[in-house]
Amino acid sequence: xxxxxxxxxxxxxxxxxxxxxxxxxxxxxxxxxxxxxxxxxxxxxxxxxxxxxxxxxxxxxxxxxxxxxxxxxxxxxxxxxxxxxxxxxxxxxxxxxxxxxxxxxxxxxxxxxxxxxxxxxxxxxxxxxxxxxxxxxxxxxxxxxxxxxxxxxxxxxxxxxxxxxxxxxxxxxxxxxxxxxxxxxxxxxxxxxxxxxxxxxxxxxxxxxxxxxxxxxxxxxxxxxxxxxxxxxxxxxxxxxxxxxxxxxxxxxxxxxxxxxxxxxxxxxxxxxxxxxxxxxxxxxxxxxxxxxxxxxxxxxxxxxxxxxxxxxxxxxxxxxxxxxxxxxxxxxxxxxxxxxxxxxxxxxxxxxxxxxxxxxxxxxxx
Numbered sequence: 168x169x170x171x172x173x174x175x176x177x178x179x180x181x182x183x184x185x186x187x188x189x190x191x192x193x194x195x196x197x198x199x200x201x202x203x204x205x206x207x208x209x210x211x212x213x214x215x216x217x218x219x220x221x222x223x224x225x226x227x228x229x230x231x232x233x234x235x236x237x238x239x240x241x242x243x244x245x246x247x248x249x250x251x252x253x254x255x256x257x258x259x260x261x262x263x264x265x266x267x268x269x270x271x272x273x274x275x276x277x278x279x280x281x282x283x284x285x286x287x288x289x290x291x292x293x294x295x296x297x298x299x300x301x302x303x304x305x306x307x308x309x310x311x312x313x314x315x316x317x318x319x320x321x322x323x324x325x326x327x328x329x330x331x332x333x334x335x336x337x338x339x340x341x342x343x344x345x346x347x348x349x350x351x352x353x354x355x356x357x358x359x360x361x362x363x364x365x366x367x368x369x370x371x372x373x374x375x376x377x378x379x380x381x382x383x384x385x386x387x388x389x390x391x392x393x394x395x396x397x398x399x400x401x402x403x404x405x406x407x408x409x410x411x412x413x414x415x416x417x418x419x420x421x422x423x424x425x426x427x428x429x430x431x432x433x434x435x436x437x438x439x440x441x442x443x444x445x446x447x448x449x450x451x452x453x454x455x456x457x458x459x460x461x462x463x464x465x466x467x468x469x470x471x472x473x474x475x476x477x478x479x480x481x482x483x484x485x486x487x488x489x490x491x492x493x494x495x496x497x498x499x500x501x502x503x504x505x506x507x508x509x510x511x512x513x514x515x516x517x518x519x520x521x522x523x524x525x526x527x528x529x530x531x532x533x534x
Contacts, residue, residue, distance in 0.1 A: 180247040180522050183295070184514040185232065187252060187287040190215065192228050196241060197515035205511055206235050221283065222276045225290050232291065247522060249296040250514040252288030253308020255281045255331055257531075262311045262338065262376070264521045264528040267293040267303040271531040285309055304528060306517035307335040311376065318378040318468075332367035332379045333480070339513035340479045340505045341371050347503075348475070355474040358465050358500070360458060360492075362482035363508070364390040364431060365419075368458075370465040370473075378468045383418065386457030389431040389482065392422030393457065424450065433485045440487070455491035462496045473500040481507065 179198055186193040190212055195205035208231045210224075218224050236243065253265065256279030265271065267289045275286045289305050296303030312330040321328045337359040345352040353374040360368040365382030380386075387393035395418065404414045417426075425431050427450040428439070439447035466473050476496055478489050483506035493502045520526040 178523075180519055181245045182515045182518050182522075183236075183243075183246050183249045183292075184511045185249065185251045185288055185291050185295075186510055186514065187228065187284045187291065189284045192231060192287075192291075193511060194232055194235065195511040195515065196236075196239075196246075197512075197519070199519060200516065202512065202515075204239060204241075206239070208232065208235055221286055222279075222290060224284075224287060225294065228287060229291055229294055232295070243295075243299055246299060246301055248301055248518050249292040249299075249303045250518040251290075251292030251303065251305055252285050252335070252510070252514065253305030253310065254279075254286035254288055255283050255309040256286040257308055257310040259312035259330065260308050260310050260531070261529050262307055262313065262334070264304050264306050264517055264526060265308070265531050266528045267296070267305060268531055270533055271305075274531075274533075280310070304518045304521065306514050307338050309334060313375045313377060314379070315377045328381075328384075330376070330379060331381055332369055332376075333361035333363070334369075334376065335510050335513050336361055336479060336508050337367075337369050337371070337376070339509040339516075340477050340503075343505065343509070344475055344477055344503050350474075356469045356472055357475050357477060358462055358473055359477045359479065360462060362388065362458065362478065362480040362488070364388065366391070366393070366454075366458060366461075366480075366482075368461045368465055370468045372469055378465060380461045380465065385461040387423040387454055389424045389433065390420055390422060392418040392426065424454070433482050433488065437485065437487055451488070452491060455488050456495070459492050459495035462492070463499065466499050471499065476500050476502045477505055478502060479505045479507070479509075483507070 182197045184195045190210055192208045196203045215224060256275050258280060271289055272293055275289055279286055292303035309331055311334040314330050319327045341352055341357045341359055345355055357371045359371060366386050366388040367379060367382050368385060369376050369379040382391045384394050424436060428436055428447055430436060436447055436451050440451060462476060476499065478492060482488055483504055489504050496502060521528050
């Protein structure tokens with residue numbers, strides 16, 4: 168681009184993104200908006216089980232990342248920043264970017280709200296960034312909280328509803344669909360349903376995520392039981408068959424499709440259906456039915472004034488599932504199918520906006 172005879176060259180920023188899961192760590196390297204490569208690093212479950220808390224896995228996972236980048240012949244000296252997944256172990260935070268600082272690290276290591284693998288995103292980004300003397304960030308953390316006060320009421324004062332959902336991917340697809348509609352996200356009311364191992368839905372009202380259905384209060388999913396009747400759950404917990412760990416595992420990990428059909432794979436379930444398994448069809452259809460109910464529930468939050476409904480996540484690749492849901496909710500608003508996860512891209516592009524001065528990163532302080 169030339170201005171008054173001067174050639175303006177866009178500055179190149181290379182960003183490493185890190186998204187830890189329970190048994191794997193996904194990484195990608197971006198140069199500005201362009202993805203250069205991405206890799207999934209699988210970790211040995213037996214090796215991970217040796218660590219008492221997730222934070223103790225940091226050296227193992229860091230070395231695996233460095234080894235992977237070495238195999239890719241990528242020099243860390245090229246990096247301008249590191250962007251990690253913002254975990255659910257944080258207290259409520261604002262949307263957008265946070266620079267990872269010692270206060271956040273201390274929170275995640277010593278006082279986290281949930282000992283989840285996603286907490287390692289910030290820890291890994293900080294450790295790698297520190298060694299290179301470059302900034303580390305998180306973006307749209309799981310703990311982003313913009314709920315309306317009325318949405319926090321649960322029915323029991325000691326159990327307020329909290330904001331925990333797939334914020335990173337939800338905001339990423341909302342921004343993409345708004346752009347496709349030639350609108351700003353602040354002009355729209357958008358319902359986003361993310362369907363992965365768990366299912367969460369949110370209503371984004373003029374750019375603000377004001378209410379949601381978490382993975383334990385809505386539809387069942389490949390691995391989650393979702394909303395179950397409270398009295399029956401209490402009876403199960405006190406039946407003598409479960410301790411706290413096994414009861415939690417039953418509803419989160421062994422629920423949903425796993426409980427009914429013995430698999431968390433939508434592809435495997437669809438294969439059963441194609442082979443004439445009517446029970447598999449009922450269970451799979453039941454999941455679509457409950458997802459649609461949740462979307463209808465969130466539509467009431469904005470008095471039915473919904474501009475678009477987005478179905479995203481890995482299960483959104485299932486044409487059978489998305490068609491069943493669309494049949495039930497298309498009367499509310501047009502439905503956009505955006506399968507897969509945009510999390511690595513969202514981590515990179517969010518930090519890129521910070522590096523370019525288009526966004527300002529928040530500062531994490533003691534809660």
